[in-house]
Amino acid sequence: MKEDFLHYLWKFKKFDALNLKTCNQEEITISNVGQYLELAGPDFFNAQITIGNQKWAGNVEIHVKSSDWYVHHHEKDAGYENVILHVVWEHDSEIFRSNNTKIPVLELKNYVSTDILSNYQKLLSPKSWIFCEKQLKEIPNFVLINWQERLFFERLERKSKPILDLLESTNNDWEAVLFCLLAKNFGLNTNGGIFLKIAQSIPFSVIRKECFEEENLEALLFGFAGLLDADKEDRYFKDLKFRFFYLLHKYQMEKGCIESVQFFKHRPDNFPTIRLSQLANLYNKHQNLFSKINDLNSVEAIYEVFSVSVASYWETHYQFDKESPKKKKALTKSFMDLIILNTVIPLQFAFAKSQGKEISEALIAILNDVESEKNSIIDKFSSFGLKAKNAFETQSLLQLKNEYCNKNKCLDCAIGMELLKNN
Template structure:
């Protein structure tokens, strides 16, 4: 079992949410699954649950085993004090926050269909082309076209939102925005964010002044 699969299950809601219980047999109602962060800190941000008729708002952390909580030293990290549910494949030990309060645990292996597990394993067996090469021809043409079109628009939306945020930061200075975007793209995928931060740390008035002096 891999943690990525458990992330997939939670992100795409591949469980029967009407019949979930903690390892202490307390009923769980999921109001919001949370936002998948894929950064440092808990895996899903700003989730909302009802556990044993008590409403909780906070984060979700996912591991293969409960003991991974201690393997990763989360009990010493205050960033994990707002975890309201520990979602695991196998529950092998009780876990606690840094203030020694116990965190409810949801053990997934009793809720996930074996067919879903086997399908996931099949996707990651060695292939000649891509992981889903044996399934891709079974996708309805309309869904396939619609998905690709949606990907295109989502990419445009992300880019436009990023440019809009830069425009706000630079007080509607399009030249400064262009400078930041050029710097980010010079850094490519690996160093792009670092190049962007360097560009943003330099007041563009300095760049504009240097440009004017060179032209004169």
């Protein structure tokens, strides 16, 4: 038996609430189970309960065993002085407040049906991947649809937090925030953190002024990435290096120590040289990029803005001094989809939130037109019958797996609660 199941039973009154008695045989009538806090302190706040002939208003604490009160040292915590009822699965010890008054106890196991216990045990049966993997096909569509939307916006809330942190650090400059976000996401998992530091090292006012010269943008990005530190005979390398030191002097900037970008284990098209050149090309092609992106409301329009490539030098190179067969190296559709998921949608959501605007339906509409992601989590859900048709559904499934399944929060999950109710 686990406490979270007892919380579920109490919160939704999944027991015989009409015939309750304390362990001292006093009748219990529940007018209000209280507010489930999930914070430090008693589990349910401001409940209203009649015990015997006395009506009480106060808090309810829930444990598997009565003695857990002392195990958790609640007798020493003033925050538990206002507990009016101790709800337990097994009563094994009398509990007293600091003034030596006894706290009434409800032993819940006497009032819970065998059916709901059986459903709970079935739900939490041994798993190979997630607990409900063999029962996913039983979930009604309307339950899944409503839950997916909730999961999607939970994930967006999480993604919006670092965006709002960036906004604060950039003095509320949304263009600078976008530049940092794009840099991070152009760097992917391996170089994302380093690209973010590069973007944060260059005042965005400098990017605004130099965006009309693509080579100057490359010089800044490559220079702060440490890719111009060596000495090479390559003419383009020398030109970028000259521009970089000129720009450092012009804007009185200092090149700090940033760890080296990684080439290892990347496909050549994901080399940091290529991604930084594409980023420079994007900012050379589009001024006031935030305003453009924030107004986009279709996948086709987003693809059009991000239809960028590399400087001509990089069409025949992946690294300095090493020529390769000519290739355009434009952003691929799959890469643009990652930008939509990790930059465009979170940014639009965070901006709308900061303005007090509601754009939920518009964001869902965009992601309904983006292809579903391909990864091991999505493949697993598909093998158990939960097939995602688009990126909106895959984002929801990732939130489900990472924040609910992995943390065994079945009783906070709409799927878990549906199975508990209907098994």
